[in-house]
Amino acid sequence: MSSLLVGYAFLHQHLQIPLPEPAKPAMVASVTRVQETLLDIRVPAHVAVEGDDILAHALFALKHEGTDLGILSYALLQVSAAQLETALKASPSSAYLRVLAFLWEQFTGKVLDGTITVAGAYAKVFDSKRYLTGPHLSSARWRVHFNGLGDLFYCPVIRRTEEIEGWLARDLLSEAQQFFDATPRDLFDRALSWAYLNETDHTFALEGETPSTDKTQAFINLLKQAHEPRSMTEDYLVELQNTVITNPFLLAACYRNEQNWLRGKGIRGPTGVTYVPPTPDDVEDLMAALLKLINTRSSEIPPLVLAAVASFGFVYIHPFMDGNGRLSRFLLHYVLAQSGQLGHGLLLPISIAMKRREVEYLAALQSFSRPVRHLWRVTSRDDYQFDFSTLGSAKMYRYWDATEAVQFVFRMTEETLKQDLHAETVFLMRFDDAYRALDQALDIQQKDLVHLLTVCHQLNGRISLRWREKMAYRVPEDYFDQIEKVVRQCFEFPEPSQ
Structure with a gap:
């Protein structure tokens, strides 16, 4: 089977790269041109790479499969400077070679022959027809634009699926603002109070909790902070964590300094561990990179896209021992509020739809968490204590595919707007009609x-x-x-x- 694999799938298997396998492996098949199906990428024999040339497979992958920074960050370490320099001298205008040269220097920390002169239009690390992209950071030496959503240390990827293209053609936040603007002021205030209360209740419900009156009010107050102009930092997150947690033994003073994990209900032993976030040693750097992305607030990244990346990225890093789920949903509201595209104080109670679609929410989370779990070895000390080991590194969490997360957030936003807020406003209007009629009679x-x-x-x-x-x-x-x-x-x- 391995001889049939090409591109990223070959590199992953041949180099035994400790990352999730490519979602769609490329393999030789009886086709006349490269064809992408729901399950794989089929490659005609005359196009496929022969042998185990790492650089050749990397070039094939970049050309036909897109950009996988995780696999390239391992594979390019196995390419010698001499091999890459020879290829560049032979094809100085090759866009794919120039991108690989740029990434090689970034990943290895070394510098290629400075006398090499390249040509051609600037090449993009991510094909903007295939991926959502961010601001350009240019390398004049290689005539390359790095246009990822983050940077080379932390860069989620979002594929331009048909569904995402459809959402991008709309402006859900403008639709939400128009809805609020069209609502009579007395109904608006009551609908907004309802939104804050129900967002709080359903946020806790997603954690399997029924909050006390004090916890409810504390979280409502927290949500109202989302519109305040304040950068997100570790200190701010600690402050927020201390607000949503009432158990004094679980209050954080900083990011966690021990290994955390998630487990399924009623399942004992290692098989009950459903997800393992990064090691404590990796948390600080990963969170710094995520917060850098959140605080950048680039106009080139749609707010709902950034909100999904912030919320899901945070819960994948799981920087605290408790309270991560609630904070991840706060971050979603924080990013939307900070974008300035919702009037001050406006809130979309997305957690109502998320709770109603809890199976879909879990599927979106598991699109990343499940394959990462397979890269960890978990052994028991007893029913509640485990030892963790992995051949992987923080790279597992740096270059994750956020496509499912973004699609889910778009769907929940529309459902909240069209179903929940509309239904509550109609209810209030009809309730008022009934009250007026009966109060007079x-x-x-x-x-x-x-x-x-x-x-x-x-x-x-x-x-x-x-x-x-x-x-x-x-x-x-x-x-x-x-x-x-x-x-x-x-x-x-x-x-x-x-």
């Missing part, structure tokens, strides 16, 4: 009317016998029937069957 205390309206709505236009009996000495019997009738009319509930 009935002599009843405000708090009792609000309560009965709420109860009646929850029961689809009915007030139960229990509530009729409970409030019989406060509300005349015929009032209950009138409340039911108005609620059914305003909320368009069907008449009860006889």
Whole structure:
């Protein structure tokens, strides 16, 4: 089988690179041209690389498969300066060779022959037709633009799938702003209060928690900080972690200095460990790189794209022993708020949709976490303590594919906007209509009317016998029937069957 592999798949197997395998291996097949399928990349024999020439396979991969910085960061270390210099002198205008020369110097820390003169238009490390890209950092020596979303130390990649292209053609944040602008002010304030409360409740629900009143209010206050103009730093994150955690033994003073891991419910032993984040020694550098990307706030990176990278990238690094999930969702709101594309204080309660689509959320997380878990060896000390070892390094977490994460965040944003916020606004409008009609017709205390309206709505236009009996000495019997009738009319509930 190995003789049929070419490009990244060959390099991965031949060099035993400790990274997840390429999602779509390239292999020789009975085709007339290079064809990408859902599962692989099929290569005609006359195009495939023969033998085990590392440089030749790297050139093939860059040309036909795109850019995989993780595999190239290992493979180029096995290419000699002499081999690369000879190739450059023979083809000084080759865009792919110039990109590899640029990456070779970056990854090895060495310098190639300074007398080599290259030519041709500037080449891009990432093909902007294949990937979402960031600001250009240019190398005049090699006539190369590095245009990744991050830098060579930390660079998530996002493929231009058909779904992502569709989302980019829209402007969901502008749609959200227009929705809020079109909402009457009194409804707007109540809808926004609802959004903050439900974002909080569903954020905790995703962690399997039901927050106390104090924890709820603390997280709401936290969310309101997202719009404050403040750069994200380790100290700020520690401050935020201390806000969302109430157990004094779990409060952080800095990033974690011990190994963390995640485990499935009810599964004992190493097989129950579902994800292993980077070692404590790697956390500080990875977080510094992630925060650099977040704080850059480049106009070339759409806010929802950066928000997805920030949220998922943070949870993959897992820099604290507890509170990472809640902070990852705060970062999503923080990036959107800091973009300036949502008015001050506006919030999209995306966690409502995320909780409703929890299986999809888990699948998006596992698109990265599952293959990385296979690169760790976990052994038991007892049912709760483990030893961890891996042949890999922080590179596993530097060059991750954020495509699934970005697609998921786009979907949840639209669903929140079109479904949750719309439904809540309609509910408030109909509730107000019902209240006004009944307040004029009935002599009843405000708090009792609000309560009965709420109860009646929850029961689809009915007030139960229990509530009729409970409030019989406060509300005349015929009032209950009138409340039911108005609620059914305003909320368009069907008449009860006889």
